[in-house]
Amino acid sequence: MKYLAQQPGGLTDEDFNKDASISVRDRNWFKVNWDLLNVTLDYKISESTKLNWRNYHLSAKREALGILTYINRPDPGVGTPRDLMADKYNNYGSELRLLHQYSLLNKETSSLLTGVRVYRGMTDRKQGDADTGSGADFNFLSADPSKSQYRFPGTNVAAFAENIFQITNKWSITPGVRFEYISTKADGYYYKIQRFVPDVKIDEQKSNNRSFVFFGIGTSYKPDPAVEVYANISQNYKSINFNDLRVLNENARVDSLLKDERGYTADMGFRGKLKDWLYYDLSVFYLKYNGRIGSVFTTDQGNMLYRLRTNVSDSRNIGFESLVEADILKLISHGSSKKKLTVYTNFALIDARYINTPNTAIKDKKVEFVPPLLFRTGLSFGDQRFNLSLQYSYVAKHYSDATNAEYTPTAVDGAVPAYRIMDFSASYNWKWFTLSGSVNNLLNEKYFTRRADGYPGPGILPSDPRGYYMTLQFKL
Numbered sequence: 001m002k003y004l005a006q007q008p009g010g011l012t013d014e015d016f017n018k019d020a021s022i023s024v025r026d027r028n029w030f031k032v033n034w035d036l037l038n039v040t041l042d043y044k045i046s047e048s049t050k051l052n053w054r055n056y057h058l059s060a061k062r063e064a065l066g067i068l069t070y071i072n073r074p075d076p077g078v079g080t081p082r083d084l085m086a087d088k089y090n091n092y093g094s095e096l097r098l099l100h101q102y103s104l105l106n107k108e109t110s111s112l113l114t115g116v117r118v119y120r121g122m123t124d125r126k127q128g129d130a131d132t133g134s135g136a137d138f139n140f141l142s143a144d145p146s147k148s149q150y151r152f153p154g155t156n157v158a159a160f161a162e163n164i165f166q167i168t169n170k171w172s173i174t175p176g177v178r179f180e181y182i183s184t185k186a187d188g189y190y191y192k193i194q195r196f197v198p199d200v201k202i203d204e205q206k207s208n209n210r211s212f213v214f215f216g217i218g219t220s221y222k223p224d225p226a227v228e229v230y231a232n233i234s235q236n237y238k239s240i241n242f243n244d245l246r247v248l249n250e251n252a253r254v255d256s257l258l259k260d261e262r263g264y265t266a267d268m269g270f271r272g273k274l275k276d277w278l279y280y281d282l283s284v285f286y287l288k289y290n291g292r293i294g295s296v297f298t299t300d301q302g303n304m305l306y307r308l309r310t311n312v313s314d315s316r317n318i319g320f321e322s323l324v325e326a327d328i329l330k331l332i333s334h335g336s337s338k339k340k341l342t343v344y345t346n347f348a349l350i351d352a353r354y355i356n357t358p359n360t361a362i363k364d365k366k367v368e369f370v371p372p373l374l375f376r377t378g379l380s381f382g383d384q385r386f387n388l389s390l391q392y393s394y395v396a397k398h399y400s401d402a403t404n405a406e407y408t409p410t411a412v413d414g415a416v417p418a419y420r421i422m423d424f425s426a427s428y429n430w431k432w433f434t435l436s437g438s439v440n441n442l443l444n445e446k447y448f449t450r451r452a453d454g455y456p457g458p459g460i461l462p463s464d465p466r467g468y469y470m471t472l473q474f475k476l
Helices: 013-018 328-333
Strands: 002-007 028-044 049-066 082-103 109-130 148-166 171-192 200-224 227-238 252-254 261-274 278-299 305-327 340-355 373-382 386-395 419-430 433-440 448-452 459-462 467-474
Touching: 013 459, 227 278, 278 340, 305 328, 328 340
Parallel strands: 252 305
Antiparallel strands: 002 028, 028 049, 049 082, 082 109, 109 148, 148 171, 171 200, 200 227, 227 261, 261 278, 278 305, 305 340, 340 373, 373 386, 386 419, 419 433, 433 467, 448 459
16 A cells, blocks of 8 residues: 555644634645555364464555644744654564364363464654655655654564353353563664753663463353343453654653553443344443553643643543344334335443542543443445445544643644534445445534644544545446
């Protein structure tokens, strides 16, 4: 995959409310060269034992060129340098899985899945002043980048096993265990920006090696072939990444003491079918993270606003989710109709908050980018020849940082207002031809889902207005 895109940059809240289609950055560009090789081997050892081996190699480049300064400040214009971030990736991965099915004493079929994964990645990252023009010229002004240059080697080795114990034909228990070894390193330099005196070059080497084991267990009970009751609980883990080791951005900074996250997830629910016309899945869940990595809107000694990425505090998510899908014509006609009229709804209520912290600016505040309510519904009508679909989505208001700031002048942090989206699609098949089309954002809603602290912003990134698509497919 290769592409070159000119990026409009972000917007302040004021600019977005006036006209979401404007751009205050016309010197921003983004280029990607992405080559991915994947080889998969499936081998059937016997009727009950199967082997799966997946291998991949990624060789890629990503270059972002433009103005990273606060979006409420104008671009100084042609003749002034732009910021260039140039990454090269050279990653390898291999995962071997063995699936074995066997019978217990009661002759019910149980399944064992075990495997190992090895990953080795290398990221070369450079950041500095670049071309002073307005075109897509991805060249640094000097041989050594003026802001930073790093090599980020990463290694991950994992071994895992899980087993479905089919206790009876109705009840199963699935325990699992996983071992992880993670090595994250950084080797390079960056320039410490100082006022009134020249910047200071600082050589830096970091290494973070850790290993751990975590467990999980789930169970399923089917009192009837059409009904299933289930419950699961498992430990979880989220490691820091390369951007957490070193970032140079006026809008964002990283806590030097940042640590990995640990926690657990638990859920329970029931699902099933009713006479082949109704499918349902209702569940509740609890998600806990200790030392959750998040963003805090704050200011420095010079009263400059920025987003700090740090271990904010413990967090917990409590939620309810439901999925219901029904074929109305199948119900009315008792399964004799050749057409279908399907209605579905997906509804989620989530209360996600920061807990166990003495910081009053964060305590009991909502976790960023977790909408408290999501609702999706749709209607589909058709048969084997044609189909019409209408979909509607509602996402409630949420926030982009842990302090739940409603507004900031730089637009890097603030509220993400509620929005409603409607999409329509249609298709028709005639012999070898299929004509399909869609209208996305049918009501032309003006909305956004993200506030960026860097490329392709900074600031508010407006979502697409109404868009039309049409496809003609021919099959022999």
